[in-house]
Amino acid sequence: MYDAIIVGARCAGAPVAMLLARQGYRVLLVDKARFPADIMSGLFIHPRGVALLKRWGVLHDVLATGCPQLYSAAFDLGPIELKASFYPVNGVDFTCAPRRYLLDPILVAAAVGAGVEFRDNTTVQELLMDEDGCITGIRARTAQGTTVTERTRIVIGADGVHSFVARAVKPEAYHVNPILTCGYFSFFSDVTVPRLKAYIRPHRFAVSVPTNDNLVMVGAQWPIEEFARIRTDVATHFYELIGQIPELATQVHQEKQVGRFIGTGHVPNFFYKPYGPGWALVGDAGYHKDPILAQGIADAFEDAEMLVKALTRGLSGETIMEEALAAYERERNESCLPQYQLLMQFAALAPPPPDMQMLLSVIAADPEESTRYLGVLQRSVPVAEFFAPEHIASLMA
Incomplete structure (x- = not known):
């Protein structure tokens, strides 16, 4: 009997497994791919994500792959070019973009080092359910072609935008936007x-x-x-x-x-209710958005930490699991929703209106404000803070 079974061993699932195991929980991590394997996904990790790699003790291994450290970015809008240093987060002022066939095994190795049982090339075929509708485990096909059944206190879907777990539990969707x-x-x-x-x-x-x-x-x-x-x-x-x-x-x-x-051409924009009886969703499985601002990996890392905080409260008996996971959903939404709304504007690919072009011209001429604006796009500076009427008025003055 496991405390948690996590389906999907990439940027959301492996950190959840690692962080739970570091607290003494018995964790099974499965993935249908044979590791190491590249995937159709972005590479870029914003400073807030790099800061988490540092806190987890795996940043050195990521940089040891030869992945360049990037300290600045530029946005070329044709008539305007904005250059800025990255907004620092917990002392980290750089980003990186490691290939996924290198990054993902590092995260899995950290999970295994914490005591996680990892099975790759294992495809989940069914979620097990008790008579009350609570998920109690998985049935999966192994690399050898045999079928195994495993029981757990909670199944966590970390298996991406096309999540098998999400399809099985059919979560409520909200803040849905069309594919852009x-x-x-x-x-x-x-x-x-x-x-x-x-x-x-x-x-x-x-x-x-x-x-x-x-x-x-x-x-x-x-x-x-x-x-x-x-x-x-x-x-x-x-x-x-x-x-x-x-x-x-x-x-x-x-x-x-x-x-x-x-x-x-399938990059949907949605939030799912990320929990229910015996299950939870994390990363792209529970919240997905257009990749134009490259938020996916950093969001997955942060989501993993938020979910583990809630799971720990529920698994330990500190509070009822449903209440802990409801708090996780609120925290996730409060953190992600303002950036999600801004991201939808970028993904529309419409030319900036004249007033926004004028504002960007002003920002581009000020290195400090350029860095803060980049911080907004990093999701390190609150959208509401930067675009507060008084701040915009002071810039335009």
Whole structure:
């Protein structure tokens, strides 16, 4: 009998497992993939996420992979370019973007080191339920093709936007927004990018991020209405977009591409009620949004800490589990919702209105305010604080 079974061993599931095991709980962590394995996902970790890696004692291992430390970012809007240092969080003033086939095994190793039992290449086929409708365990197929049944006090779905656990428990969805963008990325060699840089054009978005092996990840996004056209010839449309950005066009060429294009037109925007009798959801399984501001990994790390705080109160008997998980949902929503609403504006890919262009011009001329604005996009500076009427008035004065 386990205290917790966690389905999904990536950026949400592995930290939940690790943090629970460090408190003495018996934890089983399963993933359908055979590790190490790359996945179709972003790489970028905001400073608040890097600060958590440091607190968990795994940042050294992540940086030891050769992943560059990035201390600044630039936003090129055509007539305006905003450059800024990253807003520091708990003494961490840099970001990084490790390849997932390197990052995820490091997180799993930290979980195993804490006492977690890890089984990869294990596919959950069914959630077990008692007569009262409470989830009590899993039935899964192992790498050897055998079927196993495991019992637990709680099953945690950390298995991403297409979560099997979420499909099984059918949670309530809210704050649902339509899909706004489609996107593709690939990796390129011999591209000189000293920092993260985003290029914002009307109905187009591109980004370049240095990563491991002296490669740069270059991504592009279009309005979802163009997905049917884009997917018929991704390479042509990708290089056409890059060609509209002279700085990238001079460096990003097909002969420098390393690997295939990775992308999708299915990037839903929603919150799920993240708990119920015998189950909980964490990371993308419980809250998903457009990747345009690259919040996914840092959000997953923070979500993991919030959930573990609640689980500890419930598993220890300090409070009723349902009450503890309801508090987790409130904390998650209060933390994420303001940024989620701002992110929806970015994902619309609409040109900034004249008053916003004027404000960005003012911010770009002030290094301190540029860093604070970047802090808003990092989700380190509260949206309401930066955009408070009195602050905007002082800037525009």
